[in-house]
Amino acid sequence: MPKNKIVLAYSGGLDTSVILKWLKETYDAEIIAFTADIGQKEELDGLEEKALSTGASKVYIDDLREEFARDFIYPMFQSGALYEGQYLLGTSIARPLIAKRMVDIARAEGAIAIAHGATGKGNDQVRFELTAAALAPELEVIAPWRLEAFREEFPGRAEMIAYAEKHGIPVQASASKPYSMDRNLLHISFESGMLEDPWFDASHTDNEEMYVLSVSPERAPDEAEYIELEFSAGDCVAVNGVEMDPLGVMEKLNELGGKHGVGRVDMVENRFVGMKSRGVYETPGGTILFAAHRRMESLTMDREVMSLRDSLITRYSTLVYNGFWFAPERLALQALVTESQKNVTGTVRIKLYKGNVIAAGVKSPVSLYNPEIATMEADATQAYNQSDAAGFIRLNALRLKVSSGVEQNDKGKDKDKVLQAQN
Known part of the structure; x- marks a missing residue:
């Protein structure tokens, strides 16, 4: 009888390497290792050989970078999504793409389940499994860290390292980097280890070796650099006059932003599962794109449309953070x-200087800004009569006057009651 197949989201790190071997032995199954290339760069080197030597029957390493930029990063940035006012959702937005491809592979291979190495305390378990539920509810999801048998066998990293050594699994586990790191095209996140102390200063130049995509603002060039981003229907389509696809834009902006120390964020956030966690993020290209996109909208977007869209930012951001990318409510919001x-079409000029993204100009063939109307000088267009503002103000003040009258009346009644009591 052929063995059952399980598709594992595989990074090649200590956890997923041990999980690969453990799944194969525990479930007596074929393990198909899957790694999504979403911009990890050198982290992908040697993964196929390592997965096969660890016991995988087959390995997929799929280049999803263009799809990630085009179908996930760009639509999310059009929404203005910013989780809890700081986080550009770099890890959150990658998980539904990874899970989507896992589902595709599982169906193509006739697998009965998919598996992941996310812990039972984090957000990623939710993101993977909500995506699977939306796209392939028939598939079983195996989460070893939530299984008592797995936790009993591996109560800590020491046991995992010993297991890897016993089975000849090469791992790089070291105290020299006492934190975890997750990288993709949009960002790099750092958490755990010394970062679990929110008083630890991750911005200090003594900790510069932790960062990958950017220099510290202190070490950034002393001269500002101007760049221009061209937008068409809300998407950046060119940088400094050179047309680029979404992948090219993200790679170029990461290079420029990293050079000038742009995009570092250190925050304590609220996980979906109910606890707070501290994360440090590098998002150089995304930070530039976010600022430039907002600047482009300021010139070209109708006020009430912007107000309506902005009222949904918190909702949209939370849906992405919590793993509801393929939920009907997120799809409905995306249509709006x-x-x-x-x-949202035109050109934005930005100045990059020591960690700052500074607005330096904006223009558009469909601009809603009319200098002849907005001018403080004489309005040659006669489009705005300043005398009309008096009636406008009176109408808007009416409810305030009525409310104030009621409050004054109530205060007068209270005063009368006090005087009567004194008499």
């Missing part, structure tokens, strides 16, 4: 976002 972006 797409409609709001149809005239």
Whole structure:
């Protein structure tokens, strides 16, 4: 009888390497290792050989970078999504793409389950499994860290390292980097280890070796650099006059932002599962794109449309963070976002300087800004009569006057009661 197949999200690190071997032995199954290339760079070197030597029957390493930029990063940035006012959702937005491809592979290979190495305390378990539920509810999901048998066998990293050594699994586990790191095209995140102390200063130049995509603002060039981003219907399509696809844009902006120390964030955030966690993020290209996109919208987007879209930012961001990318409510919100972006077209000029993204100019063929109307000088267009503002103010003040009258009346009644009591 052929063995059952399980598709494992595999990174090649200590956890997923041990999990690969453990799944194969525990379930007596064929393990198909899957790694999504979403911009990890050198982290992908040697993964196929390592997975096969660890016991995988087959390995997929799929280049999903263009799909990631085009179908996930760009639509999310059109929404203005920013989780808890700081986080550009770099890890969150990658998980539904990874899970989507896992489902595709599982179906193509006739697998009965998919598996992941996310812990039972984090957000990623939710993101992987909600995506699977939306796209392939028939598939079983195996999460070893939530299984008592697995936790009993591996109560800590020492036991995992010993297991890897016993089975000849090469791992790089060291105290020299006492934190975990997750990298993709949009960002790098750092957490755990010394970062679990929120008083630890991750910005100090003594900790510069932790960072990968950017220099510290202190070590950034002393001269500012100007760049221009061209937008069409809400998407950046060119940088400094050179047309680029979404992948090219992200790679170029990462290079420019990293050079100038742009995009470092250190925050304590609220996980979906109920606890707070401290994360440090590098998002150089995303930070530039976010600022430039907002600047482009300021010139071309109708006020009430922007207000409506902005009122949904918290909802949209939370849906992405919590793993509901393929939920019907996110898809409905995306339709509104797409409609709001149809005239977000033009060019934004940005100045990069020591960690700062500074607005330096914006223009558009569909600009809603009319200097002849907005001018403080005489309005040659006669489009705005300043005398009309008096009636406008009176109408808007009416409810405030009525409310104030009621409050004054109540205070007068209270005063009368006090005087009567004194008498």
